[in-house]
Each structure stands twice: as C-alpha cells, then as structure tokens.
Amino acid sequence: MPTMDVDGKQVTWEGRKMILQACNDAGIELPHYCYHEGLSIVASCRICLVEIESPDPKDPAKLVKVPKLVPSCQTPAVNGMKVHSKSVKAVANQKAVMEFLLINHPLDCPVCDQAGECHLQDYSFKYGRAESRFDEDKAKKSKKDIGTHVMLYSDRCIMCTRCVRFTREISGTGELGVFGRGHREQIDVFQGKSLDNPLSGNVIDICPVGALLDKDFLFTQRVWFLKSAPSISPFSSGGENIYIEHNQGRIYRVKPRFNKDINKWWISDDIRYGWEFVHNNRLQAVTSVAAPGGLTWQQGLEQLEQSFKQAVTAGGQGSTLLMLSPFDSTEEMFLAATWARKMDPGCAMALNLSRMEPQDQVFTNPATGAVTYTIRADKSPNRLGAENVRAHFGGNVLNFDGLAAKVSSGGIQAAALCADPIAHNDAAVAAIFQPLKNLTVLSTRADGPVRQAALGLPVCTWAEKSGVFENYQGVIQPFAQAIAPLDGTRSTGSLFWQLLGLPGQYDPAAVRRMMADAGKLQYASVKLPERHEKIELMQFAEL
Ligand code: SF4
Ligand code: FES
Incomplete structure (x- = not known):
C-alpha cells in the first residue's frame, strides 16, 4: 500500500487520492475551505497549501523539494512523498489567507447562526491575527432571500463556490452563479430563478461560513446548546442517515449523516424539514x-x-x-x-x-x-x-x-x-x-x-x-x-x-x-457505520 510522511506521521491510502483526501481518510485534517469530498476540485481558496518533497522520477530514492507551495486538495499523493503542513512557509500562507479572507468579512459572529460551527471562526482563532491591519471601510453586501429555505448573507461569503458546484454537480439545477469581479464578486441566483430544488438545504451544510443559512433554524438556537442523536429518516424507504439536533426536549434541525453507501453527504428537503409533526397535533391521553x-x-x-x-x-x-x-x-x-x-x-x-x-x-x-x-x-x-x-x-x-x-x-x-x-x-x-x-x-x-x-x-x-x-x-x-x-x-x-x-x-x-x-x-448485531461524522470534521494542524 502506498505510504507518505505527513508532518512526521505515516499515511497510507488506496487507489488515486489527493494529499488532502488521503490525510482526511487517515484522520489527519488539513485546513480547507473550497475542497469538499463530494464535489469537483477547484483549488481556489488556497488555505490548504503545503510544502512537499516528492520522489525524483529518475531516482525514486531521492526526494526533490518542490519550490512552490502546492494545493494539497489538488495534488495527488505519491508513494514516498513528504508533506509539510506545519512548516514556516505553510503556516505563513495559512495566516495570510486568513487575513485576506477577513478583510471584508463582518465581525458579526455574536449574531451569526454559524457561530460555533464556522470554519472561518475556527481557523481565525487558530491562524488569525488579534487585530486587523485593514483601515479602510469594509465592502458591504446585501442579505438576500434566495429560496424557500435559504437566506444568503453575501458579506460573509468567502467565495469558495461549494454552493455553486453543488447546484451544478449534485442537484443538476444550476440556480447559483458567481457574479462581479474583485471585492465586488458575489454569489447569487440567476435572474428570474430561485433556489427551490428538492435538495436545496444541502448548500447550508456545505457552506463553510455563515453565508448560506437555514430560514427554518435562523435565530432559534446557538449551536453549542444542541445535542445530536444519530438517526434514520422516517420519511423515505431510502434509509437516509441523519442527525436529529435537539435541546430541552425540542428538535431544532435535522442534518445529514455521512453514509457512503446510502445518502453520502446529502438529504432531501422533505427529510430535512419534515420533523415538525413530532411537536404538533399530538395525542397525549388514552x-x-x-x-x-x-x-x-x-x-x-x-x-x-x-x-x-x-x-x-x-x-x-x-x-x-x-x-x-x-x-x-x-x-x-x-x-x-x-x-x-x-x-x-x-x-x-x-x-x-x-x-x-x-x-x-x-x-x-x-x-x-x-x-x-x-x-x-x-x-x-x-x-x-x-x-x-x-x-x-x-x-x-x-x-x-x-x-x-x-x-x-x-x-x-x-x-x-x-x-x-x-x-x-x-x-x-x-x-x-x-x-x-x-x-x-x-x-x-x-x-x-x-x-x-x-x-x-x-x-x-x-x-x-x-x-x-x-x-x-x-x-x-x-x-x-x-x-x-x-x-x-x-x-x-x-x-x-x-x-x-x-x-x-x-x-x-x-x-x-x-x-x-x-x-x-x-x-443479531446491528451497529452504526464506522464513519458517521457530521458533514464537516473540524480539526487543525497544530502550529
Ligand atoms: S455562499 Fe458559502 S458555499 Fe457559497 S461560495 Fe460563499 S462561502 Fe462558499
Ligand atoms: S481547499 Fe485546497 S485550495 Fe481550497
């Protein structure tokens, strides 16, 4: 089985895998925004860049240092490779990307639904600066109701394009696109369209920040109060794996639970929003x-x-x-x-x-x-x-x-x-x-x-x-x-x-x-699948 060295740890994998994916599978998380295992790879956010030493094709026993940082999400893992995600150069890049992303990002974590499960917040805590060096005014962008279930807070978006790729590659409906250039660039629905496909709620899960939020869940709970129970959808014969997220006897939301053989990372909106019957119109006496x-x-x-x-x-x-x-x-x-x-x-x-x-x-x-x-x-x-x-x-x-x-x-x-x-x-x-x-x-x-x-x-x-x-x-x-x-x-x-x-x-x-x-x-023996994490695993490379 091919093996590579990642920050001193041995990582093995099977088949053709990118460095980031092989690391994820081995339980070593590298910071990432635009990469999602279920979507195509665009390598646009640049936070996953690492230094690598790769075997010389003419003499595989010799390692050649690649002069530039490479995107670990888009660089194939090679047997014998050495990967450095905590080197001075890699960490400097992680900090620079964070500073760049935060230039125009509003400081509204206290009122943002994503707080507590936000990649930007967590990476900022890990790699960010205590103070901003940006003295100019931040670019302001509007909030927008873009579909039955989804609100878009444009100024929180980091342009990872996961949502756009989802509507193009998974739902196949293509309602979302990237509009504008530079700091005016933003995600939006195409004119005359609305994000109303039967899988629309999945964009909320894959948005790594609080830009796409669930109207049904908006301002109802802070996520750190929620507890999760692994469950199965009661609305379909598909057996979709879900988490029921609840607090004090009340369900607040349903999220997909990864199962590679059944629903992968996704659930339909019927499954996501159908749980209201648990709290409505109940028979409570014989x-x-x-x-x-x-x-x-x-x-x-x-x-x-x-x-x-x-x-x-x-x-x-x-x-x-x-x-x-x-x-x-x-x-x-x-x-x-x-x-x-x-x-x-x-x-x-x-x-x-x-x-x-x-x-x-x-x-x-x-x-x-x-x-x-x-x-x-x-x-x-x-x-x-x-x-x-x-x-x-x-x-x-x-x-x-x-x-x-x-x-x-x-x-x-x-x-x-x-x-x-x-x-x-x-x-x-x-x-x-x-x-x-x-x-x-x-x-x-x-x-x-x-x-x-x-x-x-x-x-x-x-x-x-x-x-x-x-x-x-x-x-x-x-x-x-x-x-x-x-x-x-x-x-x-x-x-x-x-x-x-x-x-x-x-x-x-x-x-x-x-x-x-x-x-x-x-x-006789029934158990949860081995890998049943929430949609995103958040861990960080130690500095
Ligand atoms: S809205 Fe979210 S998922 Fe879409 S591009 Fe912006 S940050 Fe990425
Ligand atoms: S995760 Fe690799 S460039 Fe975005």
Whole structure:
C-alpha cells in the first residue's frame, strides 16, 4: 500500500487520492475551505497549501523539494512523498489567507447562526491575527432571500463556490452563479430563478461560513446548546442517515449523516424539514368511547386485551386483526405480532401502507450523467421490516382489499391499528374501519383514524424511541432516541412489552436477540457505520 510522511506521521491510502483526501481518510485534517469530498476540485481558496518533497522520477530514492507551495486538495499523493503542513512557509500562507479572507468579512459572529460551527471562526482563532491591519471601510453586501429555505448573507461569503458546484454537480439545477469581479464578486441566483430544488438545504451544510443559512433554524438556537442523536429518516424507504439536533426536549434541525453507501453527504428537503409533526397535533391521553373522561394506561391496555379476548370468544380464531405500521421499528412490530398471535393464533395481519409516489426522483450530474441522489417514491421507512415480520409470523395475511371485504362482512370483530404518523392514508383507513365497533388505534396524532376508534393509545414518534429500520435494499440500520417521549405517550414497543408480561423496561436490543433466536439472524448485531461524522470534521494542524 502506498505510504507518505505527513508532518512526521505515516499515511497510507488506496487507489488515486489527493494529499488532502488521503490525510482526511487517515484522520489527519488539513485546513480547507473550497475542497469538499463530494464535489469537483477547484483549488481556489488556497488555505490548504503545503510544502512537499516528492520522489525524483529518475531516482525514486531521492526526494526533490518542490519550490512552490502546492494545493494539497489538488495534488495527488505519491508513494514516498513528504508533506509539510506545519512548516514556516505553510503556516505563513495559512495566516495570510486568513487575513485576506477577513478583510471584508463582518465581525458579526455574536449574531451569526454559524457561530460555533464556522470554519472561518475556527481557523481565525487558530491562524488569525488579534487585530486587523485593514483601515479602510469594509465592502458591504446585501442579505438576500434566495429560496424557500435559504437566506444568503453575501458579506460573509468567502467565495469558495461549494454552493455553486453543488447546484451544478449534485442537484443538476444550476440556480447559483458567481457574479462581479474583485471585492465586488458575489454569489447569487440567476435572474428570474430561485433556489427551490428538492435538495436545496444541502448548500447550508456545505457552506463553510455563515453565508448560506437555514430560514427554518435562523435565530432559534446557538449551536453549542444542541445535542445530536444519530438517526434514520422516517420519511423515505431510502434509509437516509441523519442527525436529529435537539435541546430541552425540542428538535431544532435535522442534518445529514455521512453514509457512503446510502445518502453520502446529502438529504432531501422533505427529510430535512419534515420533523415538525413530532411537536404538533399530538395525542397525549388514552381515549375511550366508553369512558369520555379518559383512561389510565393500565386501563387502556386491559381494554385492548379484553377486546381481543371477546372477539375470539364470540367469533373464534381469526376474528381479530393487527395492522402493522412501516413507521414503527422492526422490534416493535415483532413484539406486536407476538402479542397478537398469543391472543389469537389466527389473528390476521395487514400492513398499513403509506404514501407511494408514482416514481423515484433521480438527480444526476449533467456533465457526467452519474446519479448523485435519489428521492425514493416509497415514503415508508420500514416497509421491508414490516414485511419481514409479517412473513415470519405467516398465517392469516391480508392486503388492503381483502381487509376491507373482511371487515365489512363482519369477519373481523376487534382490531389494533398502528396509525400512520404523517397522515398519508387517513381516508383509505377510515373507509376500511368504518364498520368496526371494536377498533384500537395506536396513534401519535390527535386526528385521523384515532377519532373513529373505540380506544386510542398515544404513542411516540421515531425521535422519542430507538430501534431499527430496514431500507428498500434490506439494510438494517439503528436509530437512537433523541428526545424524551412527550408527556402521556409511550413507545409502541413498550406497551406490547408490558402486554407480553416481559420483565423490566422495554429493550430493543433484547427484542433483536429474541428475533435472532427465532431464526432472524440478521438482527443479531446491528451497529452504526464506522464513519458517521457530521458533514464537516473540524480539526487543525497544530502550529
Ligand atoms: S455562499 Fe458559502 S458555499 Fe457559497 S461560495 Fe460563499 S462561502 Fe462558499
Ligand atoms: S481547499 Fe485546497 S485550495 Fe481550497
């Protein structure tokens, strides 16, 4: 494997890599602005320049010092090379670039949303000067609303062009360009255009400074108060990896989490901004038609159990139904199905199908034709998990049409329905269950099917619990609990855990072990991908 020496540390890599990329992969960070692993290389910001000694092509044992500093982001790593990023010359360049970038940059960190996660702020702390030598007036540029989700603060921009390259190479929409020259140069949308493509929020993540900001997050939190929980998107069968960023029980934003095989550095705006349902219109108490004043959780669970017992007594085995939700974790569905078949070995099982668009939305790089991102047509995050659980238990399985016929003919006398938390299919579900008197709905929402239920049980959203989702390719991925369950709610898993009489607290890992013991070995070990950092890793070369 090729090896080079970077500031006295040995770095190895495979294939053709630039110095900066090989260093990043080895955990050695070199300062950089314009370089982004997911975009083309332009080498325009110049902060990554390093001194190198390269093997002489005629005599590889001899090292030849390259007289000029070279951009580490654009210079291929060569076996036997020596790289100096902390030499006097390299550090002098880093300081000079910082001074140049700060000439016109406003000193508004206290009111800038990027403060705390800003490359310019961090590098300034490391390489900048305490005082500016620039006595003239700074160039002033305007703020601009450039799209549904994005604000542009032009005077904070350092012209790295990451955003422009994103719209050209990843979304393929090309709304952004560089206008003007010299200190008047600025980023803007082309006349008559607006940054409204379905991937637009990604430019906020890749902007290394506070020039492109999220309107949804603007002035809501200082980023150092936020905590991050690694999670999986609940809005798509793609299994996009995300971080839920939250504080004091409230979600403030969702960011992409790198996964080289699934979503790389990107997520769609649907995923980024869809989390509001966690804090809106929630069901927070057990509701019962028979007890208008409400029930305790214990009474609610007893009523659910009774409804299944009475149905089996009156109609025999097979007169009950469990409708699984592809928004629940696989562990929760496994427990729900175990309980339902314990109550009624003939219990019918159905899948609460969610939104399915006519087709995937595929984004390509117009120059190369390579697929850069796909928004999946299927919006169920765990359809495969639900299908696997249903297949594992087998027996009486119904589709939507079969279900409607069986309910309307009186073949189903009690049902437990795990409702869709995002109101994709309320009308279809309402029509199916309209004739059923003994319907229990497990719902996150205060509206929808729970309104027609004899019993309503308030359950958690995905952000308030942990478990695994299986994406459309069958990749089983864990998601962590971000915030505590809303008052009055419980996870679907915890209530079936209690109904099954299992000891202690609901434990998704224990359920995965039960599933592995039942022959579903793929659940035996589930872990986060090895590399799961936030979009940018910020570390600095020590001076
Ligand atoms: S707006 Fe941000 S990403 Fe775009 S060029 Fe300026 S600094 Fe770079
Ligand atoms: S990161 Fe290398 S020149 Fe900008």
